[in-house]
Amino acid sequence: MGELADAATVADRVFDSLCDAIVSGKIAAGSKISEPELAKRFDVSRASLREAIGRLEACNLVNRRPRVGARVVELSLHELLEIYRVREALEGMAARLAAEFMSDKELNDLKALLEDELQLDSGNSNHDFHYAIVQGSQNRRLSHLLCDDLYHLMRMYRYQLGRDSGRASTASKEHGLILDALQDRDGEMAELLMRRHIRKSRAYIEKMIMPRSQGD
Amino acid sequence: MGELADAATVADRVFDSLCDAIVSGKIAAGSKISEPELAKRFDVSRASLREAIGRLEACNLVNRRPRVGARVVELSLHELLEIYRVREALEGMAARLAAEFMSDKELNDLKALLEDELQLDSGNSNHDFHYAIVQGSQNRRLSHLLCDDLYHLMRMYRYQLGRDSGRASTASKEHGLILDALQDRDGEMAELLMRRHIRKSRAYIEKMIMPRSQGD
DNA sequence: TCAATCTAGATTGTCGACAATTACCCATCT
DNA sequence: AGATGGGTAATTGTCGACAATCTAGATTGA
Numbered sequence A, B: 001m002g003e004l005a006d007a008a009t010v011a012d013r014v015f016d017s018l019c020d021a022i023v024s025g026k027i028a029a030g031s032k033i034s035e036p037e038l039a040k041r042f043d044v045s046r047a048s049l050r051e052a053i054g055r056l057e058a059c060n061l062v063n064r065r066p067r068v069g070a071r072v073v074e075l076s077l078h079e080l081l082e083i084y085r086v087r088e089a090l091e092g093m094a095a096r097l098a099a100e101f102m103s104d105k106e107l108n109d110l111k112a113l114l115e116d117e118l119q120l121d122s123g124n125s126n127h128d129f130h131y132a133i134v135q136g137s138q139n140r141r142l143s144h145l146l147c148d149d150l151y152h153l154m155r156m157y158r159y160q161l162g163r164d165s166g167r168a169s170t171a172s173k174e175h176g177l178i179l180d181a182l183q184d185r186d187g188e189m190a191e192l193l194m195r196r197h198i199r200k201s202r203a204y205i206e207k208m209i210m211p212r213s214q215g216d
Numbered sequence C: 001t002c003a004a005t006c007t008a009g010a011t012t013g014t015c016g017a018c019a020a021t022t023a024c025c026c027a028t029c030t
Numbered sequence D: 001a002g003a004t005g006g007g008t009a010a011t012t013g014t015c016g017a018c019a020a021t022c023t024a025g026a027t028t029g030a
Helices: A010-024 A035-042 A046-058 A077-101 A104-120 A125-136 A140-149 A151-161 A165-183 A187-209 B010-024 B035-042 B046-058 B077-101 B104-120 B125-136 B140-149 B151-161 B165-183 B187-209
Strands: A062-065 A069-072 B062-065 B069-072
Touching: A010 A035, A010 A046, A010 A151, A035 A046, A046 A062, A046 A069, A046 B046, A077 A125, A077 A140, A077 A151, A077 A165, A077 A187, A077 B077, A077 B140, A104 A125, A104 A165, A125 A140, A125 A165, A140 A151, A140 B077, A140 B140, A165 A187, B010 B035, B010 B046, B010 B151, B035 B046, B046 B062, B046 B069, B077 B125, B077 B140, B077 B151, B077 B165, B077 B187, B104 B125, B104 B165, B125 B140, B125 B165, B140 B151, B165 B187
Parallel strands: none
Antiparallel strands: A062 A069, B062 B069
16 A cells, blocks of 8 residues: 555656645645646646646545636535445445455454554554455455545545544444454344444544534 | 536547447447547547546546556446445435435425336336435435446446346336335335345346356 | 726646657567 | 567657636726
């Protein structure tokens, strides 16, 4: 997953840099993407830069209007809650399929990951857990939607709104229950628990950050 | 939904034409996308054409390899079955949300649509039913994934593999049950029925066309 | 003083051209 | 004969330039 590693083409390198800058907030949300300015900064032609912008649009990181230009997407709580609905549906299905297709070894590795998480108290393995299950679904279309179309956007929200550390410990317990269902090869239960897990995260966000309701 | 209508930009027009040609099979699946050839045929520069190809890639209609070129995607039964898993998850969620958010008028209109479908025996309103529910979910991210990222690809499969006419009448009955659940404002039931509906379509495809299993 | 209009600047979409890489074809060798 | 290597042609990625459009600021009028 090392993105900045090898860039087969100039546009790839520019895309990686821009993607990282937008997700991390170095390029502010809502700000304009000036083609001449960025072309100078990266020392590339506008053609390569426009290619990169096109891919940013495909990742839902920028909005483009013809003859006007591209702007970094505005992050609204409303849209974040929408994304959680999609995640609930998609990752729930992923869990169901993972119960069928993940190997015993993969499940044991995942169990080790969870135990490390409990010991080290490092909440950032949260993402790894979900990622492993999505990959375990062995459904390329599913992992494409989750890991290409929504991944960067979710990462951007996490950067912008800060970590949901308040739920880290309860989330770990829920991860454990999901893993148990996977090892029981109980796809229906795995889906049910995964959906409830994501729904709880959504409710947590709704209650914690909704009071200062921005946007629509 | 008239795509070929207004093209704000040249690349838009080329994209619409190419998208239609690929979906309908006028450009064969697996065939190469030659930039010089198509640029001449559409009488546009390669820059505009490459912009269009980039969007085709975002729609999952072509695969691109750097320094090699773009090819129209190959349709495998395996991938079609994958898509049906995604649809099951996403449209199931859409039905749940539609039970909450669709207005009484929208539901009545949908009922009229179904009755027309029964009388006219026109199976092509199948798509309209699903489309209406997706829109009724009032979740822009959800409808974006379904109507932009997967729509053209599903249409391409329908063109290529022919219509699943064998299930038209039973599908209509299932649509009726889903609508009843929606009018009862029973989101849980609507989701359950929608998922079962799509799962049945998937099983039908698996049994009917799987014997001559092509691809992986 | 505020609104509407016009002008100037900047930006986007589009175009043609060039270099590097790839694919294809033919000759050569085992 | 089949596989391997070299050479040529074509294609892709990249670049700079131009025209049409949009944005912003100044100007004019009420």
